[in-house]
Amino acid sequence: MPDHVERRTGSYVDSVSLMQVSRAAAGAPGVDAAQVAMATELNLDVIRGMGFDVPEGSPNDLLVAVRGSDEGIAAALAVVAEELTRRRGATGGLGAGLGAAPAPRTTAAAITAVGADLALVSVPGAHAVAEALDAITAGVSVMVFSDNVPVEDEVALKDAAARAGVLVMGPDCGTAVVGGVALGFANVVQPGSVGIVAASGTGAQQVMALLDAAGVGVSHCLGVGGRDLSSAVGGRSTRQALGALAADPVTERIVVVSKPPAPEVLAELESYAAGLGKPVQWATLGAGRPDLTAAVEALLAAAGTGVGADDGAGDGPGAQRVWPEWAGASSDEIGEGSLRGLFCGGTLADEAMLIAAEYLGDVRSNIPLRPNLALGPGLRDSGHVVIDFGDDSMTQGRAHPMIDPSLRLERIAVEAADPTCGVLLLDLVLGHGAHPDPAPELAAAITAARETAAAAGRDLPVVVSLTGTSGDPPGLERSAETLADAGATVLLSNADATRHAIHLLGRRTWPLESGTGGTAYGSGDARTAVGTDAAPRSHPQPPPQSREQFVGVQTLLSSEIVVATAGAGLFADSLRAQAVSVSEVDWQPPMPGTERDLAVVLADDRRAAANAEALRRMTAAGADLVDVRPARDALGLEVGTFLHAGPPIEFARASGPLKGALMGAMLLEGLADTAEEAEAKLEKGDGITLEPCHHRDAVGPMAGVISPSMWVYELRDEVHDNTSWCSLNEGLGKVLRYGAYGPEVIERLRWMNAVLGPILQQAVRARVDASGPVDVKAIIAQMLQMGDEGHNRNRAGSLMLLRELLPTMITADASSTDIAEAVRFSGANEHFFLNLGMPACKLSTLAAHGIPGSSVVTTMARNGTDFGIRVSGTGDAWFTGPANTPEGLFLGSYGPDDANPDIGDSAITETAGIGGFAMAAAPAIVKFVGGDVPFALRATQTMYAITVGEHTAHQVPILEFRGTPTGIDVTAVVRTGILPQINTGMAGRVAGTGQVGAGLVTPPAECFTAALAALAEATHG
C-alpha cells in the first residue's frame, strides 16, 4: 500500500513534542513506521532515509509520514491529531473566549503579559537570538537552552545583557536553579548558601548532588552556557553571574563549574572574583587540575563542613571524605580488557577521560581530549573508549539520552558481547527534565549485559556514576538500589566512580590519592587570597562595566520567579509542575530566510529608541483641515501630470481600475475626447507623467487619481510642520476612484470642480477665520467611540464633519440650489470623511518617517498591481510585492472573479493604527467586509503583536479604552508572520466597472522581508 505523506502549513510544533507524537503514532496498531517532524533539511534527510517520498515545500511545514496498513495509517493519523490538539491546548488554554487576548507570539509579549522576570528560550538556534533580545530589552534575564547559536551572536547578546544589567544563561544552557526552581535539567536541592556558576550542565548537577549529599544547600545555580569561558566569549556571563551572586545576600560562597576553560579567561575571572568579597571555588576541569569532587571537597573544607565524617575534628583541608556508594554483585570482580565509558553527561564524560588518561593512557572518544584520539564513524575501538551520547552529533533527530536512553542501551548490549570490554562505566542523571524514572530501564540493560558476558565466560563489572539528590522525583536511594541489585557498583561521585572502574581493571587507584585533590588549590580559600596580579588581557574584553550593575539580575534572585517560555512545551510543563507561573509563547518560525537579517536588525541598539520616537511622533502629530484648493495650486500639478495610488507604476502594468481612472481623468482634463483616445495617449505616454500621490505627501483612495483641476482638502500638522492633501470623495457606486469613467462620472467630477470645491473652500476658510481649523484628529478619536474604524466605516465621522462644516457651507456665496445640492451630496455620502481621515493618517506617519534605525512602517499603499511599503529607517525606498485580492462581500451579482487586486492609498489608515487595526471599535463593519464580531475583536487584539505601541488618542471602548495598535514594526511582522489586517473596498477588475464589494486583505509578505533586508543593510553601513 502507498505511504501516507502530507505537509501541513502554518503549524509549528517544537521538536521534543514532535518526537513524542512520532513515537505515539509509530506505536499505533498496524503501523510500520511513522515520523512527524518539521520539514527542515535535517528532518527531510531522516524521513527520506526511511524511504518516504516527500513533496517540496517550506521548512516551516509540518510533515506527517506514515507507513502501514490502511487501518494503521488511519489510526496513526488519529493519534497525531489527538496528540497535536492536546499539546496545542496547553498554549491556547483560556484564550478562546470573546475578546480574550490571543496567546503571546513573541517573548516580549509573553513577558509583558505576566510581568515575567525570567525568559526561557528553547526555539531552534537560528531563531533564539530574536527571542533572547526581547528579554534583554525588557530588562529581564534569559536562559537560552537552544544550541547552534553563532558565537558572535552570543557575544552581542551578552554585551547587551551587561548594559541592561541582566544575565544571559546560555546559549546551550541546560541547567539552572533560580531560587529553588529547576530550569531545564536540574536537581531538587535544599536551600542554602552556596551559589553555583555553571558553564557545564551535568558538571553543575554533579556539584549540586555532592553538595546535597554533604548537607549543604544551594542558593542559586546560574548557567552561563558551555562556551562562556572560551576566548571568544571571554567569560561575559560568568562575570555577570559572579557579580550577581556576590550581591545576593543569601549566597555566602560561590563555585564556578566548567569544562576546560581558556587559561587567560580563567585568570581574568579569578582576579575579578578576588575583589568580590566572597570566596570563590574553581571547579574548572583540565589536565592537572582537580576533578569536580576534589573541588567540592575543597569548598566544604573551607566552609568547615565535612562529608560522612563521624566527628567534626577531621574536617580540615585534606580530611578524607566518603561519598555515598552502593555496592553491587560486580564490585569485587576484576575485568579483563579495556574501559568502556558510556555517558549521557558531557562534562561527566570529560572528567572520566581526564582521570582515566592519568592511569590508562590514551582514551578514544567522540569528544576526545586531543584530536588524534577521535573515534571513527562507528565509534568502535578495541582500546579504552568513552562516548558522550549527549553530544550534538548523537542527538540530531532524537531527544537527549537523559530523556530517550535507547541509543546508549543498544550500545551497552554491543559492549556486553565485545570480549575487549573489561569494565562498563555508565552515568545516570536524575532530576527535572530527565527521564522521570530512568534506573529500572538501565538496570535491565545491565542485567542483560552481565548475563551475555557470563554466557561467554566473562565477568563484566559495571560501575554507575549516579548524579541525583534525595529530593529528586525517582529518589536517589531507590534508583541506586535498583542499579546495585542489577549488579552495578553505584557511586555518587563521578570521579570516584571512574577511579573505581579503573581499579576494577586491576589498576591501583583506590583509595583516592591525596596528591590529586590538592594540586592547584592548596587550601580552599586560596583563590580568594589571590592578589591583584595583572592577568593577561589578550582576548577581546567585555565592555567596561560597573560591577554593581546587576539590578535586573537582583530582581531575579531575590523573589519567587515568573517565567516566559518560548519553544519546547516540556519546559513550561516542568515549571508548572513546580508551581511556577508561566506565560508560554505561541511561537512560530519567522518568515523563511530572515534569521540573519532579524538578528542584525534586532541587535541594532538604535532601534528601540528610534521606534519609540516614531510612535511618539505618530501620536503627537496633529491634523487640521485648513483649506480646499484645486490640485494645480495646492500640489503644483501641471497639465499632463497625474497622481495615483500606491507605489510607482507605468501605464502598461496598471490594473483595470487604475487605467479606467486615468482615462476618466484625461477626459476631465480635456486631454482626450473619447475613452479610446485617452487610453491610446496614456499608452503612448507623450507629455504624460504618472506619479504616486505619496511622492507629494498626498493620498488618494482606491485608484487615487488626482489631476490638476481636481480640488483637494489641505490638512496641516502644525506640530511637525507637515502638510498633506486628498481628493474630494465622489460617493459610492460608479465613481472614478473605482475605475469608472462613463459620462455620469465625468459629469459629477465637473460639478465637484465647479460647485462643490468652491463652496467647501469658502466654508473651510470662513470656518478657519471664525473659529480656527477643523480638528480632524479629534473627529477620528470620537468616531472610534461611535462605531467607526475610519477606513471602511466612516458614518459617525462623516456626520461629525458635516456638523463642523454646515454652518459655513450654508452661508457660502453661491446659489441656494448649488448650496442645497452640495449639502445633500456631502450628507448622502457615508465615506465623506474618508478623504480627511486618510490625509490625517498620512500626517501621522509622515511625522514618523526618516528616523535612522526605526523599523516602523510609514507607508502601505497599493496601485492595483503592486503592494508597496516604506519604512521610517530606510528613507524613500519602496518595498513591493504583487497585491493580493481581497476576500469579502460582493455587491449585487458581482462575485470573486470580478474583483481586482488590492488598490488604494487608504491602507494609510492601518499604517496609522485605525481601519482594520481598529476593527474592534466597529463590530458592525463585519456586515460590510465579512467575518463575524469575534473576528473583529480578534483582529485588533492580534495587531498588538506587530505594533510598537498604542495610540494615545485613538481608543477602543470595548477593550477598556485601550489605545489602537499603532506603528507596524517590520521585525514583528517578519517574526510572527502576522500580516497587517486591512479593511478595503473592492474595485471591479475591468476598467469602467466601479465598486464590486468590500472585504479584508493583507499585504504580501515579501514587502516586509525586503524591507527587513534593507534595514539590515543600513545597519551594517
Next chain:
Amino acid sequence: MGGVHGSELVGAAVSPLVAGAVAGAPTARRVLGVFDTCVYVELGAHDRVLALLAADALHLPIGLRLARPSSALRWGVEPGDDIVVGAGRLVLPSLEVVASRLARPSRVHAAPRVPTVADAELLPDPGVLGELTFHLTVTALAGRPLADAVLGLVGAGRGLTPSGDDALCGVLLALASVGHPDAARALAALRAQVLPALGRTTSLSAALVLAAASGYAVPDVVRLVTLTVHPGAHQTARADLTARADRTAYGPVLERVLAIGHSSGRDLLAGVSGALRALAVLEPHPTTPPEGAHRA
C-alpha cells in the same frame, strides 16, 4: 474550571513560614476569608495563618502559591468552612493543592549602612503614622520601655490589616534592613514587645506582622525597602549608571507598593519612613565592617 467529578490536583510553592503546618498531620482548619485571588486559612493559633494564592494574587510571605491565575481557579469554599491541611496537601471541595516546592519568599537583609534623612524623603509623606513610628523607633533605639507605643499601634485603624499593624511591619522591616548593632538591639526589643500583643489584632494581620518580624514581606515591599536603604553608600565605587538604574526602578516599585490594599502599602511605607528618620541619627558603628570583609 475544576472537574465536576472528584477534585483536581494543583501544585503549589509553599512558604517556609507555613511549610510546617502543610507537612504536618492532616488537620481540619477553618477558612477565614475568601477572595477572588486568595483564601486565608487559620493554622491553630491566633497569629498563624496560611494564604492560598492564585498566580495573580499579592505574593504574601505566608502563602501557598499556585501557578494558575484566579481566572482558571474556583475555590469552592466559604469563610467558616473547614478544609483539611496536612500531609503536604490542602484539600478543598473542588481542588486538591499539593505542596510541590519550597518557595523562597522575599526577605529584607541587613546592609552595613546607616540610612539618611534623604533616604526617608524618597518615600511619600508619612503623616501621623510617621510621627508615631518615628517615636516608637527612637524609643526602641534608646532602650526605653516600648509597651505604650506598641499597644497604640497594634490593631489600630481599619481594615483586614489595620493601619497600625501595617506601619509596625514597616518599622520591623526598616530595622531589619540596617546592619547596625543598635538597630539589631532595637529590633529584638520591639519584637519582644509586639509578638505577645498580636492577640489584639486580626489573625491575618498578626501573621503578617509575625512574618515582618523575621524580615519577610511581599516582594515589592522588600525591593522598595532595599532600594531605599541600600543605594550607593555601601559601595563607594558604585557607578552613576547603577544609581540611575536604581532611580528608574524606584518609581514603578513605589507605585506598586502604594497600590497594595486600600491603604496598606501607604501605611507600611509610613512605618518605614518614620523608622528611617529615627535611624538616621545613628553614628556609623566603628565595628560595622565593609561588605564582605568578615570573610577575609
